[in-house]
Amino acid sequence: MHTAPFRRQLERLLRVAPESKPAIYLQLFEACDSTSLNYWLELLLSAGIATFGLVLNSPAVVIGAMLISPLMGPILALGLALMIADVYLGLRAAFIILVSVVAAVALSAGIAWLLPYHAATTEILARTQPNLLDLGVALFSGLAGSILVCRGGGAGNISALPGVAIAVALMPPLCAAGFGLGGGPSMSIVSGATLLFVTNLAAITATAFLTFFLVRMDAADVRQRYDQLVREHAWSDPLYLGLMRTIVAKPIGEVGQLRWRVLMLVSLLALLFVPLRRSLVQLRDETSARTAAAEAIRSLGPAGTIVSQVVEPTTNPIIIRLVVADTLSSEAVQAAERLVARRTGRDVSLSVRKIASADELALLRQNLQPPPAPPPPPPPFSLDLVRREALGHLDPPLREAWPAGSAQLLGAELRFDEEGVTVHVRYQAPRPLDTAVEQVLLNVLKARLGMETLRISLAHERPPRNARAAGPRTGAGSPP
Structure with a gap:
């Protein structure tokens, strides 16, 4: 041989x-x-x-x-x-x-x-x-x-x-x-x-x-x-x-014989060659499409402009989806499509979407915000509520100005009439408070309550006999 x-x-x-x-x-x-x-x-x-x-x-x-x-x-x-x-x-x-x-x-x-x-x-x-x-x-x-x-x-x-x-x-x-x-x-x-x-x-x-x-x-x-x-x-x-x-x-x-065995192996490899070559051609086309798409995307602007990109090289036409931060001109988009089509010899579909800027997003959020909730309705009118609120405003200044060492405060009440408001105070002491003390109390209450037309009346009560020997007690009573 x-x-x-x-x-x-x-x-x-x-x-x-x-x-x-x-x-x-x-x-x-x-x-x-x-x-x-x-x-x-x-x-x-x-x-x-x-x-x-x-x-x-x-x-x-x-x-x-x-x-x-x-x-x-x-x-x-x-x-x-x-x-x-x-x-x-x-x-x-x-x-x-x-x-x-x-x-x-x-x-x-x-x-x-x-x-x-x-x-x-x-x-x-x-x-x-x-x-x-x-x-x-x-x-x-x-x-x-x-x-x-x-x-x-x-x-x-x-x-x-x-x-x-x-x-x-x-x-x-x-x-x-x-x-x-x-x-x-x-x-x-x-x-x-x-x-x-x-x-x-x-x-x-x-x-x-x-x-x-x-x-x-x-x-x-x-x-x-x-x-x-x-x-x-x-x-x-x-x-x-x-x-x-x-x-x-x-x-x-x-x-x-040797030639038939060789022919058998060569035939088997030839049969495998067909699908394997098809896969290689498909891989080549995909790689070419991805490379051309990457080059076209770079031509549209700096990398920071492109937020996201999706390339589908196996479809016909080749699909490219872009999300960008800035507006791209239609001429630039068409030029990118032509570049990919020229490199691959296939049709191209390039879609571009622009995301909103910070100001646009802020305006959109402002427009989408729900209207402010209306204020709660006022509570229904209650005379007892008015009484308690009025006495609540009267009690602190009255107790601060009251001469606790001379008389015991038993209580106070407000009287309303056509002429104004009168503060009626009951107290207990061995002898009545003089006019000067009454005037001091009236001036303090007018200043603290902001009412110049306020009047005051003091009702004196003598202490019981057993308490009189012990002297006047300190402290103030609670309003009724």
Whole structure:
């Protein structure tokens, strides 16, 4: 074959010794052991951690799940089986991959169903829109993983390829699909996550196929050793025994010549290319629309002018909604629309709303304030209330001016007539108060009550005989 010299040279440069190839085969063969408890524990733990990491929107937790995931080994084994036309290894790898996918999706769907809420986080949505960039990541990751296996030989466990596992992220798409089933269902999440996983699966298988072909894993001098290893490790496997007892293996090997296997992988990648390219074009258009919208918004004025902005790049026309603090001219708005339309080649709808200034808001609040409440109605007229208020005004000045050392104040009352108001005071003392005291009381009351026409009359009462010996008592009586 004309590629043989190149393959031998590459095999030598990568230091893949012929004697290490059986160990590489055995390593991948054992990675597809469906009876391994360690494999299923790693798978279920990885699926559970990835599901909770996606729900919690925690990249660190999701990365931890990627490190535990054992799916890389069976996928590389599938690539090797396709390359060397090993029907048994291919069926063995395909079976464990299929069961692993079902188990991971079922576990994540069950966890999502038990959750009290089903909000799609950023980590989940990031796995629902794959594009050609994800295909590129998967191709390079598969290439790195298969080269690492070839160079490592039998040293280490190929299910723990940390860098490759983190880069290609096989488990998170499966758990995102499970979340879409158990939390909704949401077919957009399920379909997008499934497309991402199939993309990773096909890309890793194809690059593993290419790598194993370039390092001559199908060399005739090691094929017999592969068959011997299979007989040693699979003699009790019902699948292997069934293949050996039938004539299925031979026609598959004949039909599965190298060119047909290559065509199969290329066709699968070509089928994936169509939706992935569509997603990439959509991402390009969205990015272009957002960039053009940001530039157009900056052209409308300083950053402080724009209070808020909403850009919807996926609609047709592109919708841009702005809330501004200052008035924008219609010419400026139309120029911004033309700028976005020129950059994107799509129609644009730009709407601008101006918020009110502080003075306008103050005026609006003033106009919206309810009218002041009317004063409460005056209380109904009451003669008793008038009496109590009048005596309340009279009592303090009368007690302050009263000569308590000479006479005891018994009470006071107000008498109203056509000529005015008379204050009638009753008091008790051994002898009547003289006229000077009466005049002082009258002057004080006139000044304090503000009534010049006020009159006063004093009614003297003698104290009882037993109290007369003790002398006059101090203190004032209470008005009736």
